[in-house]
Amino acid sequence: MPLAPPPQSPPSSRRHPDRPDRDDRADKDDAADVRALLKLIAVGGATEPRRCLLEQFRSPARALAAGPAAWRQCGLTPAQVLRLCPRDFEPSPRAEAWLKRPGHHLIGWHSPDYPAQLRRAPSPPLALFVAGDPILLWHPAVAIVGSRGPTPAGSGHASDFAQAFVRSGLAVVSGLAAGIDTAAHEATLAAGGITVAVLGTGPDVAYPRANAGLLARVASHGVVVSEHLPGTRALKTHFPARNRIIAGLSLATLVIEAAWQSGALITARLAAETGRDVFALPGSIRNPLARGCHRLIREGAGLVEDPAEVIAALAPQAQALAQDLRMRLDAPIHPGEEVVIQTGRDSATQDADYQRLWLALGHDPTTMDELVTRSGLTTAAVSSMLLLMELDGRVQAQHGRYFRNR
Numbered sequence: 001m002p003l004a005p006p007p008q009s010p011p012s013s014r015r016h017p018d019r020p021d022r023d024d025r026a027d028k029d030d031a032a033d034v035r036a037l038l039k040l041i042a043v044g045g046a047t048e049p050r051r052c053l054l055e056q057f058r059s060p061a062r063a064l065a066a067g068p069a070a071w072r073q074c075g076l077t078p079a080q081v082l083r084l085c086p087r088d089f090e091p092s093p094r095a096e097a098w099l100k101r102p103g104h105h106l107i108g109w110h111s112p113d114y115p116a117q118l119r120r121a122p123s124p125p126l127a128l129f130v131a132g133d134p135i136l137l138w139h140p141a142v143a144i145v146g147s148r149g150p151t152p153a154g155s156g157h158a159s160d161f162a163q164a165f166v167r168s169g170l171a172v173v174s175g176l177a178a179g180i181d182t183a184a185h186e187a188t189l190a191a192g193g194i195t196v197a198v199l200g201t202g203p204d205v206a207y208p209r210a211n212a213g214l215l216a217r218v219a220s221h222g223v224v225v226s227e228h229l230p231g232t233r234a235l236k237t238h239f240p241a242r243n244r245i246i247a248g249l250s251l252a253t254l255v256i257e258a259a260w261q262s263g264a265l266i267t268a269r270l271a272a273e274t275g276r277d278v279f280a281l282p283g284s285i286r287n288p289l290a291r292g293c294h295r296l297i298r299e300g301a302g303l304v305e306d307p308a309e310v311i312a313a314l315a316p317q318a319q320a321l322a323q324d325l326r327m328r329l330d331a332p333i334h335p336g337e338e339v340v341i342q343t344g345r346d347s348a349t350q351d352a353d354y355q356r357l358w359l360a361l362g363h364d365p366t367t368m369d370e371l372v373t374r375s376g377l378t379t380a381a382v383s384s385m386l387l388l389m390e391l392d393g394r395v396q397a398q399h400g401r402y403f404r405n406r
Contacts, residue, residue, distance in 0.1 A: 034099065035091070036060035037108045037127055041229060042091035043083045047126050049075030054110040054126075091229075098129070098204060098230040103219070105130040121248030121274045125227035129203040132223030136194050140318035141171035142310060143250035143271070145243075145264040146180030147257040147289050154180060154257035154289065157281055159187035161254060164307030166193030170318065173198065173250045175242060176211055176218070180256050180264075185214060188222070192398050195222040198246045200238035202230040225249075243267040251317045252277035254310060255301070258292030265292050268301065277313060279304045353377055357385050358394075365401030 037060040040050050052074040057063040063070075064084065071081050083089065098104055107113050108127040115137040118124050130137070142165050144158055162172045162184045171194035174181040188195035197218045199207070203226040206212040218224055225245065228238065243266050247253055253271040255278070258264040268278045278301040283290025297303050304310055353375075360366075360374035371382050386402055389395035396405045 032061040033059055034106055036064045037106060038091035038095055039064060039084060039089060041127055043080045045077055045080045047123065050126050051109045054108060058110055060108060060110065094231045095229045103131060105134050107134055115249060117250070118245065118248040121244065123244060124248065125245065127227065129226045129230065130223060131203050131219040134223070136171065136196065136223045137225065137249060139171045139194055140314070141173045141196060141250045142314065143173040143246045143253040143267065144180065144184035144256065145174060145246065145253060145267045146255055147259065147262065147264070148177055148179040150179045150257045151287065151289060155183040158183035158256050161256070161307045162187035163191045165311070166191040168311045170311070170314070171196060173246055175200070175246055176206070176215060178208055182211060182214065185218060189217055196249060197222070197224045198242055198249065199224065199226040200242035201234050202226055202228045202232035204230045205233060207234040239263055240266050244270045247271035247274055247276060250276060251314050252279060252310065255280045255293055255296060257283065257289040259289055260291045260295065262292050265296065268296055277302065279310055354385055357382060361395065361402060361404050363404050365398055365403045367401055371402065
């Protein structure tokens with residue numbers, strides 16, 4: 001039985017055509033916050049003081065407007081303060097251009113859409129550049145990591161476990177690297193599941209370059225995440241930092257084939273330090289790529305031979321994370337605005353818009369655009385209500401198409 005049905009689209013607040021001035025003000029405020037957050041990202045240096053600023057002022061724009069005294073009080077260094085001071089400081093024209101494209105988002109520490117799992121992890125990033133549906137980052141997930149040069153058996157294990165996780169309702173997180181990462185992403189996409197690619201580059205830079213096509217497919221059908229500004233190239237120091245995000249977004253990390261010293265072991269250590277489960281597949285004593293897994297098992301990682309063992313261990317955490325998502329859906333994005341959906345089937349089914357969407361749905365898979373046309377609702381409203389229907393088990397999604405579950 002699936003742990004949780006996979007949501008497909010982020011929650012959104014309903015726009016009111018009779019209140020255009022209010023919507024225009026909200027758009028201007030959002031644009032100011034985006035530019036301010038880009039400046040805070042571009043400043044670099046220690047993340048914690050900048051998180052402190054966002055926590056104190058609850059808005060990047062207000063945080064910047066607070067001025068140098070407030071910045072220093074939150075712990076920004078003289079170098080960071082100096083970089084923030086010039087009014088003509090242009091953080092990243094490439095990032096602003098990237099964010100204007102459909103499906104691209106910037107989620108800051110101050111945002112209620114910041115992933116709950118990652119927020120609880122040590123050293124969470126200040127912000128995330130996201131290509132795809134941001135709400136997928138809240139979905140219960142397992143990280144699959146391992147060697148960049150696996151054996152055929154190792155690649156097969158990654159594919160088998162990924163597909164089993166998809167059937168159970170879990171998402172699969174990995175780092176888009178060659179080898180085990182690629183096998184896990186490919187298998188998840190083939191099974192119609194949710195896959196999350198966490199990059200050590202900008203969100204628009206594939207590493208290795210051979211995975212550029214895979215990066216585009218993950219962005220279209222899953223979600224791509226990076227803490228780096230668009231255009232950022234691969235640096236050796238970026239990848240251990242990337243691994244903390246992989247571990248932080250996941251309920252558990254599964255290691256499949258890893259050498260004695262490898263990046264996969266770093267991810268596993270970070271997961272353990274975060275309080276998440278770590279699992280490893282054993283292998284032949286003659287296989288050098290099994291030594292890292294054996295080391296993890298000796299240090300306390302769970303030895304697994306079957307995906308069902310991982311799925312059973314994670315069921316309670318997956319349900320808890322699903323509840324976090326339900327609570328998030330109850331909160332409006334802009335204070336005072338009406339929320340499109342409510343948790344609880346009874347309250348939702350009494351809503352006239354919900355009924356219009358239900359009548360627009362059929363038993364054959366239907367695209368989002370078709371549902372918008374049939375129902376006459378906005379894309380934001382349709383995507384939000386579809387998410388609730390999926391959480392209630394009334395709708396299923398497959399390859400971006402939706403249909404009634406019963």
